[in-house]
Amino acid sequence: MLAYVTGQLREDIIMHTGRQLVRELVFLKQLPRSLLLHIWLKLRPVIFLEGDIIFKINSVGDCIYFIDKGTVAIYSESGKEICHLEDGDFFGEIALIMKHSVRTASVVAVTNCELLRLDREEFNKSIACYPTVYETVRKVAIKRFEQMCVLDAHHKTEITQSKQSG
Numbered sequence: 001m002l003a004y005v006t007g008q009l010r011e012d013i014i015m016h017t018g019r020q021l022v023r024e025l026v027f028l029k030q031l032p033r034s035l036l037l038h039i040w041l042k043l044r045p046v047i048f049l050e051g052d053i054i055f056k057i058n059s060v061g062d063c064i065y066f067i068d069k070g071t072v073a074i075y076s077e078s079g080k081e082i083c084h085l086e087d088g089d090f091f092g093e094i095a096l097i098m099k100h101s102v103r104t105a106s107v108v109a110v111t112n113c114e115l116l117r118l119d120r121e122e123f124n125k126s127i128a129c130y131p132t133v134y135e136t137v138r139k140v141a142i143k144r145f146e147q148m149c150v151l152d153a154h155h156k157t158e159i160t161q162s163k164q165s166g
Contacts, residue, residue, distance in 0.1 A: 031126075031133060039126050043116040048109040057106045061095020063119045070113030075106040076148050084110060096123055097141040104145055 031039070043066070048054055054065070057077055067089050074082040074091065082105065085091055094104050118127075128134045 031130060035126055035130075039118065039122070042122040042126070043118055046115050046117050048113045048115065050109055050111050052109045052113075054107040054109060054113075054115075055092070055103050057103050059103045061092060061101055061103045061120075063117050064090055064092040064096055064123055065107075066090045066116040066118070068114040068116055070115070071110040072113060073108050073110050074148075075108065076151060077105075080151060082148055082151060093137050094141045094145050096120055097138050098145065105148060 045068075046065075048070075054072060055061075057075075067085060067087055069087055071084050071086045072091065073084050076082055091107060092103075095101050098104075127137065
């Protein structure tokens with residue numbers, strides 16, 4: 001349908017379809033309308049069914065995902081479930097922010113999921129160019145990475161203690 005609409009109407013339709021995500025993600029509110037429009041045009045919708053693996057730990061991290069609808073589970077290296085993310089959340093940012101560029105967790109669709117994917121190149125051209133927005137995403141990435149490391153270390157200690165007492 002968008003192929004047949006031009007100008008302001010096209011922009012309004014694009015912005016309308018992304019309005020819920022903008023409401024949920026505070027850092028997107030900081031972006032000018034023109035940049036939001038650019039990002040919406042670069043987002044690629046992807047659908048995962050319940051139980052699908054969205055990505056595995058240590059795979060190359062080439063994009064960030066925004067959850068339009070659905071729930072995903074994040075798993076640490078040891079297989080421990082870290083958390084669930086739902087409508088309006090995002091994930092995959094750690095591989096885009098950290099220097100190693102690999103996934104630090106595995107992500108599985110808990111329900112059928114409608115996601116929006118933004119590739120690394122577009123992330124760097126758009127979101128990363130705005131220091132306050134980039135800093136917001138970076139803080140989330142660091143917090144999640146540290147939380148995962150702590151939980152994973154605790155889980156490994158529990159396993160070791162269990163083996164020693166068993």
